[in-house]
Structures are given as structure tokens and as C-alpha cells.
Amino acid sequence: MARIVMKFGGTSMAGSERIRRVAQIVRSQADAGHEVAVVVSAMAGETDRLVNFCREANPLYDPAEYDVVVASGEQVTSGLLALTLQALGAKARSWLGWQMPIHTDKAYAKARIGNIDAEALIASMQSGEIAVIPGFQGLSDENRITTLGRGGSDTSAVAIAAAVKADRCDIYTDVDGVYTTDPRIVARARKLKAVTYEEMLELASVGAKVLQTRSVGLAMKEGVKVQVLSSFTDENAPNADSIPGTMIVSDEELEKMELENEIVERQLITGIAHDKNEAKLTLTRVPDLPGAVSNIFAPLADAAINVDMIIQNVGRDKGETDVTFTVPQADLVRCTSILENAREKIGFNRLISDTKVAKISVVGVGMKSHAGVASTMFTSLADRKINIQAISTSEIKVSVLIDEDETELAVRVLHTAYGLDAE
Numbered sequence: 001m002a003r004i005v006m007k008f009g010g011t012s013m014a015g016s017e018r019i020r021r022v023a024q025i026v027r028s029q030a031d032a033g034h035e036v037a038v039v040v041s042a043m044a045g046e047t048d049r050l051v052n053f054c055r056e057a058n059p060l061y062d063p064a065e066y067d068v069v070v071a072s073g074e075q076v077t078s079g080l081l082a083l084t085l086q087a088l089g090a091k092a093r094s095w096l097g098w099q100m101p102i103h104t105d106k107a108y109a110k111a112r113i114g115n116i117d118a119e120a121l122i123a124s125m126q127s128g129e130i131a132v133i134p135g136f137q138g139l140s141d142e143n144r145i146t147t148l149g150r151g152g153s154d155t156s157a158v159a160i161a162a163a164v165k166a167d168r169c170d171i172y173t174d175v176d177g178v179y180t181t182d183p184r185i186v187a188r189a190r191k192l193k194a195v196t197y198e199e200m201l202e203l204a205s206v207g208a209k210v211l212q213t214r215s216v217g218l219a220m221k222e223g224v225k226v227q228v229l230s231s232f233t234d235e236n237a238p239n240a241d242s243i244p245g246t247m248i249v250s251d252e253e254l255e256k257m258e259l260e261n262e263i264v265e266r267q268l269i270t271g272i273a274h275d276k277n278e279a280k281l282t283l284t285r286v287p288d289l290p291g292a293v294s295n296i297f298a299p300l301a302d303a304a305i306n307v308d309m310i311i312q313n314v315g316r317d318k319g320e321t322d323v324t325f326t327v328p329q330a331d332l333v334r335c336t337s338i339l340e341n342a343r344e345k346i347g348f349n350r351l352i353s354d355t356k357v358a359k360i361s362v363v364g365v366g367m368k369s370h371a372g373v374a375s376t377m378f379t380s381l382a383d384r385k386i387n388i389q390a391i392s393t394s395e396i397k398v399s400v401l402i403d404e405d406e407t408e409l410a411v412r413v414l415h416t417a418y419g420l421d422a423e
């Protein structure tokens, strides 16, 4: 017998029929003798709908009220799943974020989980009751509801798994594991049997939305065993206990699996991700002087705007230079207005923004000890006449910024170039 946290995403919860399938999967784990807590997302599309209502009500919405609105999607599905489980004859109840409670900071719309009072939850699970928990939501110390940022139910699930010391956290979604790249873009993407926390963290942070970045960081920190698998299965599908999905594991665990021949030798590149949610900004004719760059980025940091790629061109004759960088598209309006307000202090000429860009990244721990990964990327893209607008690297990642229209082509070309295509 194990203690398991199961999480179901939006497509898994989209409508009565899907929820019935989820209830069957949950029930089969409870029937196998496990103690079960379930974390659910809102129905697919529901959070987008609610976000739009907020924007229509007030474009400069108060994030605390936004949270009141957008947290409601998960309240509906948690109640519906508890009802459906009861209809199947199982004992189940819902636990809203404030009822446990799941404590968070007060960064409304992107709150971070602090601690979770899980005692009552554990007692209920031990009594054989299935706990159904709405993902995405928590409670601030101002006693107001918070949400954890888009895709946050993954993080709720991992945090609850850590709080109840679960043996496993199974993340059910609409694909049956983590692939070498988004299987919706590359039909020949390969499913990975296991991927390390470090690589998954990097893949998630550069756009592989199968897991929210924070959920992976938390799982790594707390040592939570995470499995990604599909809820779109029939009754004869293998049970989650046989690990049919992708396990997120430590480096040591992966090495052990390799030694035991459970997985074939690792490739240099583990995966490729794309992100169409970045915007590129260029400030022209910035003075080429000490402090100039700081005048640009300090106010953005103060506004908690995350700057990713940065390029400063070589200074021109007149002691001026252009500075180009990327920010999340969602922050573009705020970013532009901050820079316009600081125009005099920074002393730039023009501010040019471009949202028709995409960031393509290749990730793999193998590149720590291998040269040539970046050059393969640049050559393969050049062969297809794909122009690179910016580059950034980390120890296990190379990212390039390209025209958004070339996203799919670039991902496919690189997938082939690194030998990742399935037979």
C-alpha cells in the first residue's frame, strides 16, 4: 500500500464524461489499497475564459480580485469529481485551498506556497476517504484567496505530495509522458522513460509546458517522485503503479536505471522546447557609458519583470549602442511604459518591440562535457535559412530567438539534427 497524490489537468477534467473517466482511474488506485489525494485543474479553457472576464472588467485589474475570479474554475471541478466518485460508491470529499489551508505569500496571481496544514487531510486519507483538492489556489496571510500562476496545479500537486509525504505524485495529462519535444509538433518525438529533475526544470523553464517550472523545482528540493502519464486511456491500460509514463528522477537514479539496462544510453540532447510567449525589445542609440545598462534593467527588476536574453551591440563611433532583450509578452505593456517613463534617464532614441518571435532551446546534461552542441544548432538552422536574432546559453541549454513563423520548422530540423527522431 502506498500514499499517492494524483493530479488531473484541464483536458482530463473537461466535462462530465472526462470526469467520470478520471473518477474510475482514481477509484482503481483506491481499490488497489492506496491512500489517495487528488488535485484537479479547472476544465480546459475555463481559466482563459475567466481571465478574459477580468480584463474586460478592468484592464489594470487588481490581482487579488483576479484571484477570486480565476480560482473558481478549480472549485467547480473539485466538487464535481467528489460527486462523481460518490456516484461510483467511493467515499470522497473536497478540500478547498482555505480549508486545509494551503498557505502562500501575498503575491496575488503568482503566489508561492509556504507551508500546508496537512494533518486533517492525512487523517481523512487514512480513514479511506479520497481527498479532492482544487489545484492552483491557496490562502495568503491576509486571509485572501491566491492563485499560483498559470499551470500552477502541477505545483499544488507536488506541494501536497511533499506535505503528506506521498510515495509518488502522478501527473495525469493529455499525453502519455515527457517526450523529446512537444509530440503535437513532431510526430516522431520519442517518449522518455525517465528524465532528471535538472533537465526537466530547464525544459519547463524554456517552454515545455507539460509541467509548470515551479513544480519541478519543488519536486527536486523535496525529493518528490513525479510521474507524468495520460488520463486518456481505456480500462485495460496498465495501472500507474507499473510506471507506464515518464518518471522524473535524480541523476543517481537515472544512472542506476542505465546500469540496469532499463533505459538505453542517453543522448547528448534530452529535449527541445519552444516558447512563443516572449517579446523582443530594442532600445536604439543608448549612450555607451558605464551605468547605461543598469539604467535600463534596474527599473524592470524593481517591477519584477523577468528579462531573459540580452544583447548589447558593439558601440558605434559616436559612443552609442543598441541594446536588445526579451521579456514575457504578458509584461510587454508594463515594460514599455516603464522604459518610456525612464527615457530621459536612459537616453535612448527609439524603442522597438516585436512579439513575432519564438525562443527555441535544446537541453541536455550531456553538453556539460561535449563541445559542438551550439554549433550543430547554428549550422542546422542556417542550412534551412532560419535567421538567429539572439542567443543565450547555460550549462545544459542553448537557446536562440527566431521568427515565430519558423518555430515548427526549427523544432523539426533540430530534432532530426540531434538524432532524436523515433525510428
Ligand code: ADP
Pocket (backbone or CB within 6 Å): 008, 009, 010, 011, 012, 041, 151, 172, 173, 174, 175, 177, 178, 179, 180, 181, 182, 183, 184, 207, 208, 209, 210, 211, 271
Ligand atoms: P494539463 O492541462 O494536463 O496541465 P498542459 O497542456 O499544461 O496539460 O501540458 C500538456 C501538453 O504539453 C501536451 O499536450 C503537449 O502538447 C505539451 N508539451 C510540450 N512539450 C512537451 C514534451 N516535451 N513532452 C510532452 N508534452 C509536451
Ligand code: ASP
Pocket (backbone or CB within 6 Å): 009, 010, 041, 042, 047, 048, 073, 135, 136, 149, 150, 151, 152, 153, 154
Ligand atoms: N487552471 C489553471 C490554468 O489554466 C491552473 C492549471 O491548470 O494548472 O493555468
Ligand code: MG
Pocket (backbone or CB within 6 Å): 009, 151, 154, 209, 210, 211, 212
Ligand atoms: Mg499544465
